[in-house]
Amino acid sequence: MLLQMENITKMYGGFSANRSIDFSLQPGEVHAIVGENGAGKTTLMRILYGMEQPTSGTIRVDGREVTFDSPLDAIKQGIGMVHQHFMLFPSFSIAENIVIGSEPGKALRFDRRQAAEIVKGLCEKYGMKVDPEASVGSSAPGVQQRVEILKVLYQGAEVIILDEPTGVLTPLEVQDLLAAIKMLSKQGKSFILISHKLNEVLDVADRITVLRDGAVTGSVAKGETDAYQLSRMMVGRELKELNRTPAVPGDKVLELSGIGIKGSRSKAVLDDISLSVHSGEIVGIAGISGNGQSELLQVISGLMQPDQGVVSLGGKDVTGLSTRQIREQGLAHIPEDRYVWGANREATVLETGLMGHQRRMQSRGFMKGRDIREMVSRWVSKFSIKTGSLATSTQYLSGGNLQKLIVARELEQGTPFLIAAEPTRGVDIGAMETIHGELLKRRNEGTGILLVSSELSEVLKLSDRILVMYEGKIAGELRAEEATEEKLGLLMAGGSIQ
CATH class of the missing domain: 3.40.50.300 (P-loop containing nucleotide triphosphate hydrolases)
Structure with a gap:
């Protein structure tokens, strides 16, 4: 041995x-x-x-x-x-x-x-x-x-x-x-x-x-x-089948019109991107990493300004607004990189859970300590987040447990629109089941969700419509019932579907 x-x-x-x-x-x-x-x-x-x-x-x-x-x-x-x-x-x-x-x-x-x-x-x-x-x-x-x-x-x-x-x-x-x-x-x-x-x-x-x-x-x-x-x-138990009913889309919660970002050597990072997400639907974006998905999410959330085009959230033009202003207009964001965009390694579990909720969790300039602890404790229990205490630094959480904390935090924002970027990256199969169920629950309650995932199986399982990005463009769109891994793979590689 x-x-x-x-x-x-x-x-x-x-x-x-x-x-x-x-x-x-x-x-x-x-x-x-x-x-x-x-x-x-x-x-x-x-x-x-x-x-x-x-x-x-x-x-x-x-x-x-x-x-x-x-x-x-x-x-x-x-x-x-x-x-x-x-x-x-x-x-x-x-x-x-x-x-x-x-x-x-x-x-x-x-x-x-x-x-x-x-x-x-x-x-x-x-x-x-x-x-x-x-x-x-x-x-x-x-x-x-x-x-x-x-x-x-x-x-x-x-x-x-x-x-x-x-x-x-x-x-x-x-x-x-x-x-x-x-x-x-x-x-x-x-x-x-x-x-x-x-x-x-x-x-x-x-x-x-x-x-x-x-x-x-x-x-x-x-x-x-x-x-x-x-x-x-x-x-230690049987996994549940995902119960996905047909979507009932409502009004537009997100609309992008002609979004463009210039790149080096005259090649655009984003090239005339137009898309929409309605309330009560999940729109998935598939594509090989590096084809503009990250930049697209940064434009929507205010982390990056486009060179051209308009971003509308809930019918209001939010192009050029700060990240805070855009979130206040009704956006929640599960980021694709939990360490770069989602958390501070030195922050505690309690502080990380509070991020984005701090304005509603205060009264007359004082934080509602008991309410905050109850809120984050509820998420820890619901998502089976393993932590010694709420005072534990997030740097000591496993990657999957930190991911579950961020997902819970953003789902509980209760906004009309949610970006879910790599929502199950690094989590186990039981947590994946919980997160998928919660995303569908929010969709059924009327939230519009833009899902970006490198896992084609996840995109196919959750999406009502699927957009494929290739070299900064929308290479194609498929309805859930007509999408397959083969068709998506062809579009992701720059091919076309007859």
Whole structure:
């Protein structure tokens, strides 16, 4: 056995994050760990990588008991970790990011040419293509993912931990990553894969271990299980079928007319975008990341000003207004990046929940402390947000739990119009069920929703109409009943439907 974790327990005060967990890994194996947000997956891997110390239990590598006081200790034992949020320097080149910490050169001088040659050699050896001279900051998420993997391979990793590796990748990038994992495992590398996406797990994993509430509920070989059984093991109950009735659209709550944003080299970022969303409907936007979806949402929410065109909300021209003014006109916004747009890492759970609600939660200049605590506590219970207390800093929440808090906060704004951008990114299957149900509930109550998601299955499941964006334009529109993944994929690639 290459790696064994035996009877691992991790306590935070009276809270048990991991309870007597046994886990093992064989050479060349892909072993997936699945479970709900807060089930203890990342904590277990942080212990293995030396970022946390177990309260009790032992770790063995090649049969030898080891102690990891820091990630450097884990790296020395051939264990590398690619975190959910990339640990890269955007201003550095790809080669610089890969060799950092063990830079080639003499007399304190960094040899960039040799670094580039090292990266080229890694690419040839492991079949992963990157441009050593390219800037990481200008590289697509899929490229950054490969950079992270090449970095741990350069460090000599035989065991690679991947924490939610496909959360920010396009479908094509996901396929490339899964192919790379399979290829590297055939070369003898071993992988521990933390993921919520059961279809990806079933595609690439040899074994699957399920955690719930900090304990193992089962460990099975891929051929002995399916997504239905895994989901039951994760949430401990039957998942409900989504009850989606036909939409009854009302008045327009959002209208865009001729929106344009100039880009570099005479290519527009947004090119004459016109669309509308009515009350009581969900309009989905599909498209490969980087085709203007992010800029479109920023224009609607006031984070970016268009070079041309008009944004109307509830029949009122809001073009050029501030984000606060636009929100006051009736917009709520689940942002596509929870850390950049949705929360302050230093803020508490209570403060993060209050954001956007602060004006109505005060009286005569004083905040309604009891009402605020009751409001956020209700969301924590309803969405099963795992947190030590409302005073916990959001930086200590798992990504999925922070996502659920932001979704609850924005859904409770009660506005006529809602932007839902990647609403279930990083959440588990049970939370996804809850969020989908809440979005449909708001739609049935008359809210107009603009849904942007990189998950085609999510767009197809929830949308009444689907728009496809390609190179800053609306490439096509399909009604829900005529849309398929094949048709959407064709439009997303720049093709046309006859």
